[in-house]
Amino acid sequence: MTASLQILSPAGELVGEVPKHSDEELLALLVHMLRIRCLDGRMLKLQRAGRVGFVGTATGLEGTLVGAAAPLRPTDWLWSGLREGGAAVMRGLPLAEYVAQMYCNANDTAKGRQMCNHFQHKGTNYPSWSSVIGTQITHGVGAAYASKQRGDDVVHVIHFGDGATSSGGFHSGLNFAAVWKVPAVFVCTDNGWAISVPSSEQTAAKSFAEKAKAYGMPGVQVDGNDVLACESAVGEAMERARAGEGPTLVVLRTYRMLGHSSSDDPTKYRSDEEVESWAQRDPIERFERYLIERGVLHEGRRAEIEKDLLKEIDAVIHEQEAAPPMALKTLVEDVYADVPFHLRLQYNEFIAIAEKLGHAQPGDGAFPL
Amino acid sequence: MANLTLIQAVNDGLKTAMRADESVVMFGEDVGPKGGVFLATEGLTAEFGKGRCFDTPLSEDGIIGTAIGMAMNGLRPVAEIQFQDFIFPAFDQIVSEAAKLRYRSGGQYTAPMVIRTPYGGGIRGGLYHSQSGEAYFAHTAGLKVVIPSTPHDAKGLLLASIQDPDPVLFMEPKALYRSVKGEVPEGEYTVDLSTLRTVREGRDVTVYCYGAMVPVVEKAAAQAKEQRGIDCLIIDLRTLLPLDEEGVIEAAKQTGRVVVVHEAPRFCGYGAEISAMIAERCIEYMEAPVKRVTGFDTPFPNTLEHHYLPDERRVLDAIEAVYDF
Numbered sequence: 069m070t071a072s073l074q075i076l077s078p079a080g081e082l083v084g085e086v087p088k089h090s091d092e093e094l095l096a097l098l099v100h101m102l103r104i105r106c107l108d109g110r111m112l113k114l115q116r117a118g119r120v121g122f123v124g125t126a127t128g129l130e131g132t133l134v135g136a137a138a139p140l141r142p143t144d145w146l147w148s149g150l151r152e153g154g155a156a157v158m159r160g161l162p163l164a165e166y167v168a169q170m171y172c173n174a175n176d177t178a179k180g181r182q183m184c185n186h187f188q189h190k191g192t193n194y195p196s197w198s199s200v201i202g203t204q205i206t207h208g209v210g211a212a213y214a215s216k217q218r219g220d221d222v223v224h225v226i227h228f229g230d231g232a233t234s235s236g237g238f239h240s241g242l243n244f245a246a247v248w249k250v251p252a253v254f255v256c257t258d259n260g261w262a263i264s265v266p267s268s269e270q271t272a273a274k275s276f277a278e279k280a281k282a283y284g285m286p287g288v289q290v291d292g293n294d295v296l297a298c299e300s301a302v303g304e305a306m307e308r309a310r311a312g313e314g315p316t317l318v319v320l321r322t323y324r325m326l327g328h329s330s331s332d333d334p335t336k337y338r339s340d341e342e343v344e345s346w347a348q349r350d351p352i353e354r355f356e357r358y359l360i361e362r363g364v365l366h367e368g369r370r371a372e373i374e375k376d377l378l379k380e381i382d383a384v385i386h387e388q389e390a391a392p393p394m395a396l397k398t399l400v401e402d403v404y405a406d407v408p409f410h411l412r413l414q415y416n417e418f419i420a421i422a423e424k425l426g427h428a429q430p431g432d433g434a435f436p437l
Numbered sequence: 438m439a440n441l442t443l444i445q446a447v448n449d450g451l452k453t454a455m456r457a458d459e460s461v462v463m464f465g466e467d468v469g470p471k472g473g474v475f476l477a478t479e480g481l482t483a484e485f486g487k488g489r490c491f492d493t494p495l496s497e498d499g500i501i502g503t504a505i506g507m508a509m510n511g512l513r514p515v516a517e518i519q520f521q522d523f524i525f526p527a528f529d530q531i532v533s534e535a536a537k538l539r540y541r542s543g544g545q546y547t548a549p550m551v552i553r554t555p556y557g558g559g560i561r562g563g564l565y566h567s568q569s570g571e572a573y574f575a576h577t578a579g580l581k582v583v584i585p586s587t588p589h590d591a592k593g594l595l596l597a598s599i600q601d602p603d604p605v606l607f608m609e610p611k612a613l614y615r616s617v618k619g620e621v622p623e624g625e626y627t628v629d630l631s632t633l634r635t636v637r638e639g640r641d642v643t644v645y646c647y648g649a650m651v652p653v654v655e656k657a658a659a660q661a662k663e664q665r666g667i668d669c670l671i672i673d674l675r676t677l678l679p680l681d682e683e684g685v686i687e688a689a690k691q692t693g694r695v696v697v698v699h700e701a702p703r704f705c706g707y708g709a710e711i712s713a714m715i716a717e718r719c720i721e722y723m724e725a726p727v728k729r730v731t732g733f734d735t736p737f738p739n740t741l742e743h744h745y746l747p748d749e750r751r752v753l754d755a756i757e758a759v760y761d762f
Contacts, residue, residue: 145510179543190545195509198541200533206502207534211510213503217462217488218511236526240499247494402544403578405602408631408679 072289072321075296078349080357087138087300091364097138097295098359099373101130101352104154106377108326110385111170115330119389120170122184126151128293128325131351132257134158135298136320139306140225145193147208147226149201150329151257152194153187155227161189163384173391179402180394185329193222202228202235205254209241212250212315223309224252225302231262233276242283242317251309253302254317257292259324260346264337280317292322293351322351396422396432412437441621444614446588447477447553450595451515453625455485458513461599463490465500465517465553474519475555475614501527501552505535508550513599521556521608522565528573535604536579551598551605556584557649557700558732558746559612563739569648569701569732574606575678575710581605581630582677586651588619590675593628601630610649617652631676633684639668642756643688645711646698647674650747654698657752664753667760677707682714689715693724694759700746703731725762728755 075084089097108125115123126133129151137155140146146155157166168175170184178188178196188196197204208226215222232238233256245252256276260267273279280287286308290301298320305316323346327334334343359365396419400411407415412435422428441449455461463481465473469492472479481490493500497518504516518524524531535548558567575582583598583605585591591609598605636651637658646654651673658669672688674680689695695715697708708729715727730747738745 177543177545178541181543182541186541188542188545195546196542198533198537200529203502203530203534206499206530207506207509209499210503210506210508210514212506214507214510214512236496236498237502240494240496240502243494243496244499244503402540404539404581404679405547410679410682413682 072291073297073301074291074294076294076354076358080354094364097134100134100158102373103377104130110381120184123330124150124185125326126154128323131295132292132298132320132322135295136255136302138299139303142192143222145224147204149197149228152227156187156189156194159192167384167388171388174394175391179398202232202237205237205241209245212252213248216250223306227255230258230267230270234270245315246283246285249314252315253305253309256319258319258321261324263328277319285315287317289319292320293349295355438620441588442615442618443588443591446591446621450592454599461513463515464493466519468517497523497527501530504550505548508548509546515551518554520566521554521570522568532577536577548604549602551607553607555611556608557610557612558742564737567737571677572706584608584648586648586673588621590628592621593626597627597630612649631679631681633681634673634675636671636673639670641668642694642760643670643692644696645672650698654752657749660753661756686719690719690722693722695727696755698730698747698752700732702734704734706731725759728759730755
């Protein structure tokens with residue numbers, strides 16, 4: 069097993085160099101981690117209640133998400149997979165938009181077209197993933213080429229999971245990025261499981277990080293449950309990228325504590341003992357212990373923070389429950405910049421029936437032909 | 438005006454676009470100093486530098502995936518797939534990513550990009566240098582599919598495609614690269630996408646075609662006129678998606694007798710759509726069943742390709758059949 073970079077031991081003891089932060093900034097990192105866990109809890113409840121359709125949690129991955137997002141500037145791009153929504157919130161995705169996307173309602177900036185858990189935020193350069201594994205990797209590389217071609221100062225941080233390392237997009241993406249020497253950082257969150265397939269069946273390599281060597285770029289492995297180590301490794305890789313020294317593969321080793329999604333039963337393929345052993349290495353508890361030790365946090369403060377976060381989240385959920393349904397015209401809009409003739413025709417045939425059945429809302433009327 | 442071959446018109450179109458807009462970049466396999474296997478990109482690296490016309494590692498999936506990212510981040514990429522037969526490793530990126538990006542993001546992100554690729558038979562290229570895969574892509578909402586048949590249209594449609602806000606698959610009939618020549622205006626001009634070209638006026642039989650089939654149909658129509666006095670209306674579809682459906686219906690109504698010609702296989706081919714459209718929207722004008730002249734529902738052959746590809750004889754036979762019905 070390749071050694072992993074660590075700054076905090078699982079017991080929360082300092083074993084490396086802490087990135088430069090004020091106490092307030094360190095506390096903010098904890099709040100971001102707690103917000104992710106609170107959001108997951110609430111979304112799962114909503115899913116069980118039938119209010120939202122699908123949840124892919126990041127429980128156990130709070131250290132990777134927050135640590136890997138901390139070094140980004142607002143102008144940098146974060147190319148996401150299923151579980152990076154919390155990082156988007158941390159960088160500026162409003163909670164209301166997060167929840168609206170989970171509800172796929174009329175306030176969703178994607179107009180309710182993607183299934184739940186496909187967040188986007190244009191303001192901080194966070195496109196959504198598609199659902200197809202690994203396809204965002206080459207997108208990030210192409211966008212990084214554009215940044216390099218323009219000579220801007222932007223770095224593209226491209227997230228994916230252990231399963232995606234087997235995809236064609238991973239190979240093409242890392243290869244193109246290294247050949248073109250673009251400002252990209254590949255962040256592989258190895259959470260142990262691609263749905264039900266363990267990382268050990270994903271590759272015969274000793275580690276995902278050593279794959280970097282074949283592409284001619286540095287690869288580092290990090291203890292993903294150590295938020296400071298994640299921040300430090302990704303930050304360093306971003307500095308290299310920004311300085312024009314090319315891409316890096318950063319592998320964050322962690323564990324997905326819950327199922328692949330709300331539709332998955334992980335007890336079918338993994339043992340309670342394994343899950344329990346990772347529960348002992350919880351990223352939030354580790355960081356909390358360190359902050360208490362450092363005197364930034366007092367015992368009991370975490371519960372207060374969580375209470376405030378849940379209050380804020382619940383208010384947003386309440387507000388989003390009341391959102392109106394999507395306008396029917398969105399069925400055929402945004403396929404192209406303009407709605408072409410054949411789609412106007414198809415919509416008009418449909419709306420004539422919808423109006424007859426009383427399903428149409430005001431404003432849903434036919435397109436001019 | 439210059440008298441150019443179709444491939445020269447493509448080259449001229451690329452240079453014109455890259456001179457006008459420095460966000461236009463051209464890349465793919467062997468498109469750099471070599472200028473592409475058909476020389477479509479000849480001289481581009483010399484004129485615009487390695488940053489704007491460049492070779493990529495050999496991965497179609499990588500070429501299209503990176504093109505999407507470039508388009509999302511402000512460039513206007515033109516990606517070449519060396520032969521359309523090689524496009525399928527990138528099918529996912531084209532169909533699931535480029536074509537759906539605007540829709541799935543509610544218009545927040547878009548992929549204004551062009552994929553240029555030579556398609557079709559007639560060069561003794563066998564199974565993997567001859568295919569016509571337009572139907573796969575014409576079935577994909579969010580994509581535009583453009584196929585020129587003249588040097589004038591090749592340049593004008595290419596410039597319109599590069600300026601278009603949506604992803605365009607620009608399929609170049611390689612059989613016509615050097616076999617057709619025509620007047621091409623210098624500098625910038627565009628031919629609007631989703632418009633038909635009337636190749637020949639006629640009142641007896643309407644023949645729809647595109648790409649390399651257009652000159653074949655023209656020859657068949659000339660023979661039909663000469664031998665039987667049949668006047669064919671020839672429509673070059675030029676943009677398969679989104680199609681000018683009104684123009685297609687109008688042309689069908691003009692004669693009431695329709696032939697559709699393409700070199701791709703027949704089953705679920707583009708001709709099936711034209712045929713269904715006519716059946717749904719103007720069957721009352723029809724004097725005869727629609728007839729399709731197409732490639733066979735087989736892989737593309739090699740030594741027998743001249744039998745696989747619709748030729749003047751088969752097209753003429755179909756024209757006579759619908760005329761005599």
